[in-house]
Amino acid sequence: MANFVSGRSFVDLGQPAKLNITGRFSVMAWARLSRFIIGSNDNFWIVSRGPANNHLPGLVFGIADEMYTVGMTRPDGTRCWAQSLVLEPDYDQWIHLCGVYDGTSWILYRNGREIARAADPTGPVVIDAPWAIGAANCGGSVAPVGRMDSAWLAPISMVSIWNIALLQPWIYQYAQRADSPTGSETGLVAFWPLNEGSGPTISDRCAPPANGAITPWSSAPIPAWVLTTAQLPGDLGFPLGYAQVISFGGKLWILGGDPDTPAAWWSSDGINWNFFFPPWPARESFAAAVCAGTLLVMGGKNNDGPYPLSDIWTYDDHWSQYSVPWAARSGMSVMVDSSNGVWVAGGINDIAGEIYNDVWFTSDGRNWQPQPAAQWPPRVNAAAWAFGGNLYIFGGADGGGRALNDAWVLRAGSSQWVPINIPCEARFGACAVVSGNQVFLMGGIGSTSYADMLVTSDCTNWTRLTTSAPWGQRFGLAAGAFNGGVYVAGGDNYKSDIWCYTPAPAGHALKAASG
Numbered sequence: 001m002a003n004f005v006s007g008r009s010f011v012d013l014g015q016p017a018k019l020n021i022t023g024r025f026s027v028m029a030w031a032r033l034s035r036f037i038i039g040s041n042d043n044f045w046i047v048s049r050g051p052a053n054n055h056l057p058g059l060v061f062g063i064a065d066e067m068y069t070v071g072m073t074r075p076d077g078t079r080c081w082a083q084s085l086v087l088e089p090d091y092d093q094w095i096h097l098c099g100v101y102d103g104t105s106w107i108l109y110r111n112g113r114e115i116a117r118a119a120d121p122t123g124p125v126v127i128d129a130p131w132a133i134g135a136a137n138c139g140g141s142v143a144p145v146g147r148m149d150s151a152w153l154a155p156i157s158m159v160s161i162w163n164i165a166l167l168q169p170w171i172y173q174y175a176q177r178a179d180s181p182t183g184s185e186t187g188l189v190a191f192w193p194l195n196e197g198s199g200p201t202i203s204d205r206c207a208p209p210a211n212g213a214i215t216p217w218s219s220a221p222i223p224a225w226v227l228t229t230a231q232l233p234g235d236l237g238f239p240l241g242y243a244q245v246i247s248f249g250g251k252l253w254i255l256g257g258d259p260d261t262p263a264a265w266w267s268s269d270g271i272n273w274n275f276f277f278p279p280w281p282a283r284e285s286f287a288a289a290v291c292a293g294t295l296l297v298m299g300g301k302n303n304d305g306p307y308p309l310s311d312i313w314t315y316d317d318h319w320s321q322y323s324v325p326w327a328a329r330s331g332m333s334v335m336v337d338s339s340n341g342v343w344v345a346g347g348i349n350d351i352a353g354e355i356y357n358d359v360w361f362t363s364d365g366r367n368w369q370p371q372p373a374a375q376w377p378p379r380v381n382a383a384a385w386a387f388g389g390n391l392y393i394f395g396g397a398d399g400g401g402r403a404l405n406d407a408w409v410l411r412a413g414s415s416q417w418v419p420i421n422i423p424c425e426a427r428f429g430a431c432a433v434v435s436g437n438q439v440f441l442m443g444g445i446g447s448t449s450y451a452d453m454l455v456t457s458d459c460t461n462w463t464r465l466t467t468s469a470p471w472g473q474r475f476g477l478a479a480g481a482f483n484g485g486v487y488v489a490g491g492d493n494y495k496s497d498i499w500c501y502t503p504a505p506a507g508h509a510l511k512a513a514s515g
Helices: 168-175
Strands: 002-004 010-014 025-032 043-049 058-064 067-073 079-085 094-101 105-110 113-119 131-138 141-144 154-162 188-192 212-215 225-229 244-248 251-255 264-267 274-276 287-291 294-298 311-315 319-323 333-336 342-349 354-362 368-370 383-387 390-394 407-410 417-420 431-435 438-442 453-456 462-466 478-482 485-489 498-501
Touching: 025 043, 025 058, 043 154, 058 079, 067 094, 067 105, 067 113, 079 105, 094 168, 105 168, 113 168, 131 154, 244 287, 244 294, 244 485, 251 478, 287 333, 287 342, 333 383, 333 390, 342 390, 383 431, 383 438, 431 478, 431 485
Parallel strands: 244 478
Antiparallel strands: 002 154, 010 131, 010 212, 025 094, 025 154, 043 058, 043 131, 058 067, 067 079, 079 113, 094 105, 105 113, 131 141, 154 188, 225 498, 244 251, 251 264, 264 274, 287 294, 294 311, 311 319, 333 342, 342 354, 354 368, 383 390, 390 407, 407 417, 431 438, 438 453, 453 462, 478 485, 485 498
């Protein structure tokens, strides 16, 4: 996948003669739409020729004013665009788009189905202007779609141009990924898979190749992160340490993280946040999860007492308080299995001087059952997750504050935790989040504080995506998955910023536009 998120680059294709197509024409691509384009007055083009705004000549395929768009603005200023409103469910999702000129009309397809049509007796015309992939129109000039001033994020994949009018059954097959261009199909003029993985050149698989150049080019890797919120609202200066990030009820929630004042936020888009005072006491280093359609807030510690906490608060349409059968603690780990059962493991009671390796389970958020004793040593602030029917725990700190690097799995149907290997330095205060069919492990502190990010699709083979995520070294950070993105909040030195990462689908190579 090509992922234009650097804020500085697009693909310059020049003016290859083979793309001087008139008459029947098709253009097709996959794109992942970000909510950061909402409200922008700029035009985001997956493929374009020329500046192509409302008045300047050019061929366009992409998004204009939050509308899917394909069409032509001719040199005399006549514009014919087929357009359809971008639907709310499309944001933060991979969408297959295809634009066709069939000799009489521009036709627009989304996921293989027609969504717009505009009559045009002329169709595409040749103009003296370069082609581009992933460029934006800003006041009549070509600029990269990833401009940091507007914080756009637009991964693009499998771009193709044809000198025939593709029929709807063919388009539907491509949209279902039942087929993909090879470079030799009848009518296929150019095909850029965008899967190079490195380097400044984007290769065309059709002869003669119309290779593109990432412009401008830098060899420095740019992580696919965007700062969505520099400072959470509330005017209380809340910093976040060992908070919780949870997706619940179609919203993203940030809970706790301040030991002195109860604090919480929610957002419907991951960008605009609403602050509220929850009824539960202030807390950090606690656990939160969703169980049986209910949001749970459990344990932790604060500066007012009781310290640590032994309560549990549930929320569906109102908050209710319950007690828990397990000992008061903070720094416990939480896992949510595929049946939405919640597991709480480990933690520490600083006052009693006790550190735990017990495990508790609930299927309804209120009734808890103790589980067989874990084989791993007691620990606090370990990363934990459920994936593929199994439960995992990694790292944490022992009773003396020493960082651990052991990892353990409780496989489905077993009562025995067994050790596994994760190629990661000893650390505590890291976070793990499951997004789609991948697990991401980030941050933490051991011999140093980390800003790295590891990913796996099987919990056996891990890839370190970066050692220097732009959110910087931090521990006690919180993370959650929401609308296809991975959100990170707070952490070391009680930060209150929010970052979003857009993962590439498992099995696809992610390529940053700048390298």
